[in-house]
Amino acid sequence: MENNVTEFIFMGLSQNEKVQQLCFFLFLLFYMTLMTGNFLIIMTIQRSPNLNSPMYFFLSFLSFVDICYSSVTAPKLIIDSQAKVKSISFVGCMVQLFFSHLFGCTEIFILTVMAYDRYVAICKPLRYMTIMDQKVCSILVVTCWLGGFVHSFIQTILTVQLPFCGPNVIDHYFCDVHPLLKLACTETYMVGLIVIANSGMISLSCFVILMGSYIVILLSFKTRSSEGRRKALSTCASHIIVVILFFVPCLFIYLRPSTTFTEDKMVAVFYTIITPMLNPLIYTLRNTEVKNAMKRLWVGRLLDRNKRDSGVKLSGAGIACIVPVSKRVAGNKSVITS
Numbered sequence: 001m002e003n004n005v006t007e008f009i010f011m012g013l014s015q016n017e018k019v020q021q022l023c024f025f026l027f028l029l030f031y032m033t034l035m036t037g038n039f040l041i042i043m044t045i046q047r048s049p050n051l052n053s054p055m056y057f058f059l060s061f062l063s064f065v066d067i068c069y070s071s072v073t074a075p076k077l078i079i080d081s082q083a084k085v086k087s088i089s090f091v092g093c094m095v096q097l098f099f100s101h102l103f104g105c106t107e108i109f110i111l112t113v114m115a116y117d118r119y120v121a122i123c124k125p126l127r128y129m130t131i132m133d134q135k136v137c138s139i140l141v142v143t144c145w146l147g148g149f150v151h152s153f154i155q156t157i158l159t160v161q162l163p164f165c166g167p168n169v170i171d172h173y174f175c176d177v178h179p180l181l182k183l184a185c186t187e188t189y190m191v192g193l194i195v196i197a198n199s200g201m202i203s204l205s206c207f208v209i210l211m212g213s214y215i216v217i218l219l220s221f222k223t224r225s226s227e228g229r230r231k232a233l234s235t236c237a238s239h240i241i242v243v244i245l246f247f248v249p250c251l252f253i254y255l256r257p258s259t260t261f262t263e264d265k266m267v268a269v270f271y272t273i274i275t276p277m278l279n280p281l282i283y284t285l286r287n288t289e290v291k292n293a294m295k296r297l298w299v300g301r302l303l304d305r306n307k308r309d310s311g312v313k314l315s316g317a318g319i320a321c322i323v324p325v326s327k328r329v330a331g332n333k334s335v336i337t338s
């Protein structure tokens with residue numbers, strides 16, 4: 001069959017105009033918070049010499065991926081909230097599909113690597129810097145990107161080759177595999193199984209690895225001091241919150257046959273917008289080192305700028321005072337001379 005569809009129409013999160021207006025302001029706020037928070041984390045880690053451990057190296061990449069991941073879907077969702085017709089071209093739809101899975105899968109792998117990093121740091125602290133040196137960290141990050149690319153390439157190739165000959169209305173707010181399979185004019189059972197084996201099993205495998213690593217870490221707390229247990233538990237707790245918020249919706253969407261539910265688009269909001277927005281809050285609110293670094297970097301810079309501004313004002317005021325005095329002195333001299 002030939003592909004007769006040149007564009008797709010999104011139904012969005014709601015057809016109600018009042019709800020759409022609410023979605024516009026709400027998701028605009030979410031996206032601005034997401035961009036600001038993740039950008040602050042990246043800049044703080046890059047400019048703080050004391051945040052040079054592998055954990056913060058991975059955290060900065062997680063923030064970068066969060067920015068990219070949400071930027072694939074959130075701006076379109078915000079714009080469509082004000083549009084009468086929520087359309088996207090066929091090529092644009094495939095591009096959105098590719099990059100959403102690229103950044104989404106890369107984030108899954110980075111979260112898994114971060115769990116391994118915490119395992120080494122807590123269970124093998126004496127060998128931590130030897131095991132997680134700069135070369136190993138760089139290789140792990142590159143591997144995450146390559147894994148995300150391979151996954152996304154497979155998903156996109158499977159979808160592009162499907163024939164779309166009739167319906168073009170997607171009951172979603174972005175192009176994803178399951179809604180597109182529903183519109184295909186052919187049997188998609190085998191493609192659905194491949195999607196489960198690809199997206200679903202990646203999500204499930206990484207989730208099991210993550211939870212297993214955190215169970216091992218929690219069991220190792222018995223041999224730690226009270227201060228060490230408190231610090232390690234605080235770090236792991238923030239990671240576990242991120243894992244649950246991100247992986248549970250992914251498992252709900254991708255670890256099932258190629259069927260779609262109305263609730264899918266609401267569930268997708270969690271891993272495309274909510275979790276990337278909460279990541280900076282979770283990591284900064286539960287991490288004393290990051291909070292202190294932010295205070296030193298940003299509050300310190302603000303105070304320095306205020307001091308410089310006040311110094312300029314004082315110097316300007318001094319000049320203003322000196323000039324009239326010199327004029328008065330000159331005037332007095334002229335009077336005496338005359």
